[in-house]
Amino acid sequence: MxxxxxxxxxxxxxxxxxxxxxxxxxxxxxxxxxxxxxxxxxxxxxxxxxxxxxxxxxxxxxxxxxxxxxxxxxxxxxxxxxxxxxxxxxxxxxxxxxxxxxxxxxxxxxxxxxxxxxxxxxxxxxxxxxxxxxxxxxxxxxxxxxxxxxxxxxxxxxxxxxxxxxxxxGLVPAQRRGGRPLTGHLPVQRPVLPRPVTELSPPAVAAQLATLMCQLADETHGPIASVRGLVEQAAHRLEELPHSYGPAAGHRLELIARRLYGIQQDLKAAAVDLPGERAARPTRMPAAPHPAPARRSR
Missing domain, CATH: 3.30.930 (BirA Bifunctional Protein; domain 2)
Structure with a gap:
């Protein structure tokens, strides 16, 4: 709050x-x-x-x-x-x-x-x-x-x-006093866009991209979460400054953090619309029948 x-x-x-x-x-x-x-x-x-x-x-x-x-x-x-x-x-x-x-x-x-x-x-x-x-x-x-x-x-x-x-x-505290650390303290991990594979089916490629978007929107190790955490920390620091300029700037940063949170939710929603885990599994082709053993002529 x-x-x-x-x-x-x-x-x-x-x-x-x-x-x-x-x-x-x-x-x-x-x-x-x-x-x-x-x-x-x-x-x-x-x-x-x-x-x-x-x-x-x-x-x-x-x-x-x-x-x-x-x-x-x-x-x-x-x-x-x-x-x-x-x-x-x-x-x-x-x-x-x-x-x-x-x-x-x-x-x-x-x-x-x-x-x-x-x-x-x-x-x-x-x-x-x-x-x-x-x-x-x-x-x-x-x-x-x-x-x-x-x-x-x-x-x-x-x-x-x-x-x-x-x-x-029982509300979410503005500054965590234990448990999961602030997102600004977490290391930044940059997900890598998977390289196109011609052997994969279109649903499998879509599932890979859905996984990427989930990584971007991840609340623990995602890059957007890290940026949002840094913005939230800066907002808290500004609110401690004199009222002449600190709280107004802190409020502006809080609005920016809320927009970043909205981007995370949009990414999650876009990932849900793509094929899920089953599409990411490689399609198994039926095994080719073994040739019948040749009969020896008498």
């Missing part, structure tokens, strides 16, 4: 559009995309949060700023809407809505938006709009006008909590 702190915005529409990957309209209903949110008052809008239009969510998130216009202090001209996201490993299982809600509550708790020991919390909403991704959008101004007390650095607190969530939910 990789955490990412996105750029703060003045309006929730920019953060929500980034989470959905598309523009958002005031009358759009987020529905089941909302997996969790801070406790809401029924007087804010009619119906439950899953029935709210985006205009209701925008009013809900911006209300603390209108109720407490002087709470920003010296940062009055700075954007207030906080946006963080987490992304799962491509090999992770699909999580249920209660599990996504648990992750959202733990992330907001560790970042100071929903402190367990204090009565006044911030307003936030968690969206699960894409596979393996959760976005949390919050206003750091609390209901009483004070600002949330966030740990420093926030990204380090998120990273530690993500490691704990991986263990509790």
């Amino acid at each position: 990789i955490p990412l702190i996105c750029e703060s915005q003045f309006f929730p529409s920019i953060s929500v559009s980034a989470a959905l990957g598309r523009p958002i309209a005031a009358q759009d209903v987020l529905g089941d995309l909302v997996v969790a949110c801070a406790p809401v008052d029924s007087s804010i809008a009619e119906g439950g949060p899953k029935e709210w239009m985006f205009a209701d969510w925008e009013e809900y998130l911006l209300a603390p700023q209108f109720l407490h216009p002087y709470s920003a202090g010296l940062n009055a001209n700075a954007p207030e809407i906080f946006h963080m996201a987490v992304r799962l490993h491509p090999a992770d299982r699909e999580l249920s809505p209660p599990e996504w809600a648990e992750i959202a509550e733990r992330l907001t708790r560790v970042t100071g938006f929903a402190p367990a020991a204090e009565g006044h919390a911030c307003r936030w909403v968690a969206l699960q709009a894409g596979p393996g991704r959760l976005d949390v959008i919050a206003n750091p101004i609390r209901e009483d006008g004070t600002r949330a007390r966030q740990p420093w650095p926030v990204h380090e607190a998120l990273r530690k909590e993500c490691r704990l969530i991986e263990v509790d939910l």
Whole structure:
């Protein structure tokens, strides 16, 4: 699980559009995309949060700023809407809505938006709009006008909590702590394209090429896995750098690693469509009958 702190915005529409990957309209209903949110008052809008239009969510998130216009202090001209996201490993299982809600509550708790020991919390909403991704959008101004007390650095607190969530939910860890080594530490093995043999049948040649593609897509010793492992390691190193440039570059490398993983899956799918193991076996020709022994004439 990789955490990412996105750029703060003045309006929730920019953060929500980034989470959905598309523009958002005031009358759009987020529905089941909302997996969790801070406790809401029924007087804010009619119906439950899953029935709210985006205009209701925008009013809900911006209300603390209108109720407490002087709470920003010296940062009055700075954007207030906080946006963080987490992304799962491509090999992770699909999580249920209660599990996504648990992750959202733990992330907001560790970042100071929903402190367990204090009565006044911030307003936030968690969206699960894409596979393996959760976005949390919050206003750091609390209901009483004070600002949330966030740990420093926030990204380090998120990273530690993500490691704990991986263990509790049985997810693939971002950095292996045992078992199979990181793919970047494995030696690179370059499969050799088999030379054409005229004696082989077309299915046998196709089976050889299918074996080659399986070697390319191999998660343990394949060359693409080695490249993907190096990219993932570079992404983890960048995320440890200051937030001014490190996490954004790390996120870009994570997307590159995901595309490499997609290439591996495409190679596996192409290999499955080719003749399999039986085609690779040489076809045995029936043995020629032995000539009958000649009879000796008397």
